Amino acid sequence: MAKGNNRSTSPRKRSTTGTLLAHRGLRLPRRAVPAAPPVPPVHPPTLDEQRQAEIEREMQLARDIQQGILLAAVPYLPGWEMSTVSVPARDLGGDLYDFLPLPDGRLGIMIGDVSGKGLPAALRMAVARTVFRHEARRGDSARCTLAAVNQIICSDIPHGMVTMIYMQLDPQQGTLQIANAGHTYPMLLTPATPSTPEQTDELEISGLPLGVDDESEYDERTVTLPPGASILLYTDGITEATNAEEEMLGENRLLELLRTHATLKPSAMQRMLLREVRAWHTAGAQDDDITMVLIRRRFATVREEFYSVVVDVLGGEAAATLWAAQAAQQPVLQEPHATLAAWADVPAALGSVARTSYGRGLARELQQQLRLAFEAYRESIHDRP
Template sequence: MIEHDDTREQLINTNGHRQSHSSLVGHRVRSRRRAVLAAPEPVTPPVPGAPGTPSTPSRDEQRQAELEQELQLARDIQQGILLAAVPYLPGWEMSTVSVPARDLGGDLYDFVPLPDGKQGIMIGDVSGKGLPAALRMAVARTVFRHEARKGDSPGRTLEAVNRIICSDIPQGMVTMIYIQLDPLRGTIRFANAGHTYPFVLNDTVGELELSGLPLGIFEESDYEEVELLVEPGTSMLLYTDGVTEATNEAEEMFGAASLPALLEANRLMKPSTLQRMLLRELRTWNPQTIQDDDVTMVVIRRRYLHIYDELYNIAVDVLGTERAANFWQQHVAGHAVLREVGALAEIWADHLPELTAMVHEQFGRGLARELQQQMRLALEEYRQ
């Protein structure tokens, strides 16, 4: 899911014009032969700027309007580049959101299918703002995609991208994380070129600390790789510095003060729900935050192995931790069939209307409908 919450005022270029006309005032003259029309009365031209006079935009105002239109077109093109389709991988969930800043920015992400069923996932940030950063972003994404399709390891891919960026984009640098996900083995192999550390959310919340120079600094940079097993139920949050470096009126950074605690309190949220929550918190932290810098997030989550655990996670996502725990204890944990962790998806599907009716009675129609929809989608996947 890609969210673009960027409403901007547009300068309206209205070409002012004035219409003048002469009023012919006729005077009847007593004559047997003809009627003579009097000469037109003189009309004084309107004074520019006087009340009631249509204004003509100045040359500077017209140029400003043209520039704003061009920038909006560039923003649309940039967002079109970022609309990479989120891949479907059995046993996994992924969600993305990218909210552009007031000016053109340099956030980027991408998904690249790889040999042997693996999936490439990238997020990055180009230095600077405005049109130069947007152009560098487009070049960096094109170079990355070309190199990633070769199927080399994350470290070697970043090294190849770095050499090209050093040669072709000498004026800027790019931070980037490249992950290769093996969905069948449940592993990730990744390398980091100076980007913000990803967060890992499971029983606890921590960062994957792996460093490397940003791309475009030193042509012969090497990039270390790490391979990790992603346990079922674990989520990973990849994000750009528009999240952590957002400041409030007291000049406090959102990341340093709020992000780890928020993730700890909401670590069981599903990817799209987690992203929406973080965007709400950012807007509360400072309503201008998302106007000042791009905010981009990619969340990857491995589903639980057993449908019982996955459906409980969905209940937490929809109802909240406390209400879900109470509901589960009351209606599921004591159920003769559903309490078995190994219960099949078909069995759960048979009892889903019953559970939905209970949620409807306790929490209302809206939450019941949302819970039913999410559980149905999960059950369809576990049946496969």
């Protein structure tokens, strides 16, 4: 009788805990598991940290309010271009500007610079602007308005010295009545005509700053801006910018910059000046507030205005080339007194030609600026009495 097989036929169970070396009695060393880093205790903010956070929130609110006051002030005036920029040296600035509608269609324009920097200057700036607005709304002359503002600042704002220019613009006549309380002189840019060269001049109008002498009186000067002319108001953060040799930019260099770039429109002119001032600041950061208000009277005819736009975007030589080349296809370019409707298709036509020679970017900018100029003339016609 054959002996039966005593081996179990059930499947052998495999170890689920062994390793490849376990059958030889060897074991791999256990890996050291790094201990979890201790969780730092969470401490509530200290009183100093809470106060610092509160101060930062208040400063941000003050910045928002100040910028809102300035940015909301720029008006639209048919027949005129206006551009403003204000760059504080710190979180809060002491420069100010304002526009205020006056009786019989005139416009009040002000720029000022409060002594000091930071929060104290910003607070005095807000008070000075409020006082100015209250007095300017009376509609008195520019010189009388500054005299009234000066008396209030002398009596109610301690250590509140303010330099200020106040102008009253008659948009129909193109005249400006200007009074100056110790501020930097305005710059007048007059375009060339067939009989006169281009001119850039300082308007020397003097007077004591506000807050120095409560009996101060102020002179007044009337200036007429011919079509195409501009006037620049600015604070001394531009002319007193210093380079690595502690040399100021100065009025003479500013005048030269304005002469060199006299064909630029207000916004482009201000961008150019900011670039130049920042380049001059090679030694470090901006150390004073910078504010500019630039006002330009549009040309009397659409042809002159359109040509000035082409010069602004492409430069003088390229503008002359483009204008002459397109005159055969667009006879209106040679007609100074053509109707406004005759110019409606010119922005697209010049933009199309410019795209081939100067690329899409400049062509798009040119067409956009020409359309804006066309709309401005159309609105000015509708607004005429």
